[in-house]
Amino acid sequence: MPYTFPAGFLWGVAGAAHQIEGGNVNSDSWVLEHVPGSPFVEPSGDACDHYHRYPDDIALIRSLGFNSYRFSIEWARIEPEEGEFSYAALDHYRRMLEACHASGLTPVVTYHHFTSPRWFAAKGGWEVLANADYFARYCERATAHLGDLIGAACTLNEPNVGLLIQHMGHMPGDEAMLNASYRRAAARAVGSDDFAAFPNCRHAPARDTFLKAHRLAFDAIKAGPGSFPVGLTLALVDHQAAPGGEAARDAARAAIDEPFLETARHDDFIGVQTYSRMRHGPDGVLPPEAGVPVTQMGYEFWPEALEGTIRYAHVFTGRPVIVTENGIGTENDADRIEYVRRALRGVQHCLQDGLPVRGYCYWSVFDNFEWSQGYRPKFGLIAVDRVTQTRTLKPSAEWLGQIARANTLAD
Ligand code: GCO
Numbered sequence: 086m087p088y089t090f091p092a093g094f095l096w097g098v099a100g101a102a103h104q105i106e107g108g109n110v111n112s113d114s115w116v117l118e119h120v121p122g123s124p125f126v127e128p129s130g131d132a133c134d135h136y137h138r139y140p141d142d143i144a145l146i147r148s149l150g151f152n153s154y155r156f157s158i159e160w161a162r163i164e165p166e167e168g169e170f171s172y173a174a175l176d177h178y179r180r181m182l183e184a185c186h187a188s189g190l191t192p193v194v195t196y197h198h199f200t201s202p203r204w205f206a207a208k209g210g211w212e213v214l215a216n217a218d219y220f221a222r223y224c225e226r227a228t229a230h231l232g233d234l235i236g237a238a239c240t241l242n243e244p245n246v247g248l249l250i251q252h253m254g255h256m257p258g259d260e261a262m263l264n265a266s267y268r269r270a271a272a273r274a275v276g277s278d279d280f281a282a283f284p285n286c287r288h289a290p291a292r293d294t295f296l297k298a299h300r301l302a303f304d305a306i307k308a309g310p311g312s313f314p315v316g317l318t319l320a321l322v323d324h325q326a327a328p329g330g331e332a333a334r335d336a337a338r339a340a341i342d343e344p345f346l347e348t349a350r351h352d353d354f355i356g357v358q359t360y361s362r363m364r365h366g367p368d369g370v371l372p373p374e375a376g377v378p379v380t381q382m383g384y385e386f387w388p389e390a391l392e393g394t395i396r397y398a399h400v401f402t403g404r405p406v407i408v409t410e411n412g413i414g415t416e417n418d419a420d421r422i423e424y425v426r427r428a429l430r431g432v433q434h435c436l437q438d439g440l441p442v443r444g445y446c447y448w449s450v451f452d453n454f455e456w457s458q459g460y461r462p463k464f465g466l467i468a469v470d471r472v473t474q475t476r477t478l479k480p481s482a483e484w485l486g487q488i489a490r491a492n493t494l495a496d
Contacts, residue, residue: 088433089493095191095444096489097153098146098466099410100135101198101242102162104453107132112161113206113271113282114199114456120270124285127459133451133469139181145467145476146450147188149486154190155409155446156181157198157242158231160205164223167204175230182234191236193409193446195318196224196302198242199283199456207277211291211298221301225308232311239318239356239409240302244295246320247288248341253363253370259287284456296348303352317349318356318409322363323393330365337365346401354443355398356409362390381414381462388413388424392431395442405441408432412448414455414462421466421481429494447485451476 103109108131118128135142146154162174185192197220201210208216224240250256262268262285271280281287299317306315321342326334349355361384364371373379378386395406413424425447435442452465460471466482469475488494 087493087495090433091436092492094492095153095193095407095446096151096492097155097191097193097444097446098151098450099155099446099448100157100450100453101195102157102159103129103132103198103200104449104455105133105135105451106159107134107136109159109161109200111165111202112159112200113203113210113280114284116203116206116271116274116280117267117282117285120267120274122265122267122270124265124267125457125459126461129454131474132454134474135451136177138474140184142450142476143181143184143188143190147190149478149482150490151486152190152489153193153236153444153446154185154450155193155195155239157195158227159200160197160223161200161202163227164202166202167219170226172230175227178227178231179234182231186234192234193237193239193407194231194235195239195242196227196306197240201283203275206280206282207272207275209279210281210286211283211294212281212286214290214294214297217294217298217301220298221305224302225305228306228309228311232306232309235311235313237313237354237407238306238315240299240306240315241295242318243320243358244292244299244317245341245345247284247286248292249320249322251288252337252341259289262287292344296344299348300351314353316352316354316356316404316407317345318358319345319349319398321357321359321394321398322361323359323387323390323397325362325364325393327364327366327371329367330371333365333367333369337363337370343401346398349402349404352402352404354405354407355402357391357394357398357406358410358448359391359394359408360412361385362387362393381416382458386413386420386424388427389431391428392434395432395435395440399435399440405443407443408445410446410448412464414464416463418479418481421479422484425481425485426494429488433494
């Protein structure tokens with residue numbers, strides 16, 4: 086049976102400033118991308134030049150059939166030096182928001198999507214609890230300038246992702262992170278004693294700063310202007326227990342997700358961002374199961390994970406859910422369509438069971454800068470020529486746009 090989604094369901098595409106804007110030279114990531122021993126395989130460079138091309142990009146997103154666009158505003162541009170706010174940068178994001186409204190897209194704004202200004206990293210970044218106040222002040226100033234045009238807001242993007250990746254064994258532990266040569270090289274490059282950027286910070290101390298920063302930011306954004314839902318987004322894998330792995334699964338949830346889900350109980354919604362599952366055995370995380378294909382990121386192709394994480398996040402928090410990210414890195418666009426079709430079936434099942442799921446944003450609108458892995462993974466509905474910046478629609482863009490326009494998932 087075809088399934089029609091609730092009226093007003095948000096159908097969006099998602100992106101993030103540093104991954105698509107290009108030339109984000111004042112960010113902590115830019116510094117790390119250029120130091121000797123950089124953990125990045127290549128620099129972000131021009132990215133998708135979205136900073137200049139947003140009018141055409143927004144019109145393109147709308148023309149495909151979507152009714153929402155999730156993007157992030159860049160702290161490194163808005164507050165280039167401590168306490169110095171750029172009205173030119175804020176006006177840029179105001180024009181983006183106006184372009185969304187003019188074309189009929191509800192803007193979902195992320196205040197922090199991994200990158201921070203250099204000066205913030207030089208002050209110890211997220212490792213220092215008191216630094217939460219800087220983030221709150223930035224949120225207050227940005228909201229003062231933009232709030233009347235925001236449709237929904239995410240404070241922090243995936244503050245738990247470092248804990249998750251460490252748990253998967255794909256990132257060194259906190260002590261190794263502290264002693265990484267690129268961290269010292271970055272500190273030298275900006276003339277400071279230390280340099281703690283989001284990807285290379287010690288995630289155990291950072292956790293408490295994130296939790297504090299989120300609450301302060303929530304209040305700052307709620308002070309207005311504007312009246313729109315505010316929430317947190319989390320990197321949620323569907324934790325599954327193989328026989329005997331129940332305790333390991335529960336321990337992983339308690340360490341990676343639950344402190345954040347706990348605070349989200351006080352929010353307007355919880356942003357669920359899911360790409361795959363994680364299986365736990367008696368001795369910890371299990372490798373991909375034999376016979377299950379893996380994506381370009383090395384994750385199991387497991388679109389059903391989304392249904393599991395929506396249920397988990399909603400039951401834990403009691404809050405409405407927006408799927409703020411779901412997608413797949415693949416060169417094979419038919420696999421993307423298959424992945425999203427199955428993930429949307431999961432959303433359908435949740436809705437049919439009465440769960441308040443308010444929207445679905447595909448990650449990502451463009452093939453873009455996938456952080457340390459550079460431009461190799463292809464998450465986009467739209468391909469981007471790295472030299473000419475020409476945009477080319479993939480079949481999945483039109484396929485998903487058609488579902489969005491019809492608000493219906495066909496058989
Ligand atoms: C994240 C981020 C995105 C990524 C995406 C694909 O989840 O890490 O929000 O910036 O690009 O998830 O890995």
